[in-house]
Amino acid sequence: MVVIERKIKVVTEQHNIDKPAQMEGFPMKEWTIEIYVLDQDGKEHPATCFTKVVYNLHPSFEQPTQTYTEPPFKCTNEGWGEFEMTIDMYTTEKGGKTSIPHDLNFAKPTYENVHKVLFKNPSMALQAILRETGPVPTDEERKIKKVDAGPKNKKRVYDIEKMADALPQCEEDDLLQIIQMIHDGKTDNTFVSNNIDAGEFSVDLYTLPEDILVQLWELLVRTTLHQSHPLRSRMSSLIKRTGSSRSHQLGRFTCLSV
Numbered sequence: 001m002v003v004i005e006r007k008i009k010v011v012t013e014q015h016n017i018d019k020p021a022q023m024e025g026f027p028m029k030e031w032t033i034e035i036y037v038l039d040q041d042g043k044e045h046p047a048t049c050f051t052k053v054v055y056n057l058h059p060s061f062e063q064p065t066q067t068y069t070e071p072p073f074k075c076t077n078e079g080w081g082e083f084e085m086t087i088d089m090y091t092t093e094k095g096g097k098t099s100i101p102h103d104l105n106f107a108k109p110t111y112e113n114v115h116k117v118l119f120k121n122p123s124m125a126l127q128a129i130l131r132e133t134g135p136v137p138t139d140e141e142r143k144i145k146k147v148d149a150g151p152k153n154k155k156r157v158y159d160i161e162k163m164a165d166a167l168p169q170c171e172e173d174d175l176l177q178i179i180q181m182i183h184d185g186k187t188d189n190t191f192v193s194n195n196i197d198a199g200e201f202s203v204d205l206y207t208l209p210e211d212i213l214v215q216l217w218e219l220l221v222r223t224t225l226h227q228s229h230p231l232r233s234r235m236s237s238l239i240k241r242t243g244s245s246r247s248h249q250l251g252r253f254t255c256l257s258v
Helices: 124-134 138-149 161-171 172-183 211-225 231-238
Strands: 001-016 027-039 044-046 051-058 063-070 076-081 083-090 097-104 111-119 192-195 200-204 239-242 245-250 255-257
Touching: 001 097, 001 124, 027 083, 027 097, 063 076, 076 192, 097 111, 161 211, 172 211
Parallel strands: 200 255
Antiparallel strands: 001 027, 001 111, 027 044, 027 076, 051 063, 051 083, 083 097, 192 200, 239 245, 245 255
């Protein structure tokens, strides 16, 4: 399982406003909450890892549940009382909901709270977003695999670049066998995402164990690499580049190669 940790900062600002008090002795306030992601140096970044944030306010509010879909997910309201709320943050992942508590108080004009949030088995797209604020676990493994697969290593019997090109071109029966091989041989550090609703299977080749890579290579040599496929020319239009990563996708099989 791939688990990525990030620090989420919740920034609260509040001040008095010139409106009649609803409760004697308690001046009316306007307060605002914003959400950011911190990088390794503690610098704020837009929380683009979330697609929406839901603030669950005190039930006395006319609209106690408020949803925002654009960073910094700014929530502004008026009132006189302090209370505890729950903030729900959603990613694009199925079931990708993280909830954090937040104490709204008026002790200071501005205050910040930092929460640690875990992203479990994030998709490749979400990994790319999270990489903007720090490394992801697969980065170091990918570096190690690149060294091991270098030209000085005479024991290498596979080419991950060629595997990434060839895998999406396999026939459906071969793909089913390959997916089963990956499931049977994966470790806790292997990134695999099987999105049944979208009909897509994704794998990070650099997180696969050595023996599985060898087995996949041998299968591809027998079924795909030894012949010229009519799909090869069409594949070039389906190759997408994002940063330093290259994603190959055809139908429901996607693999991250570099």
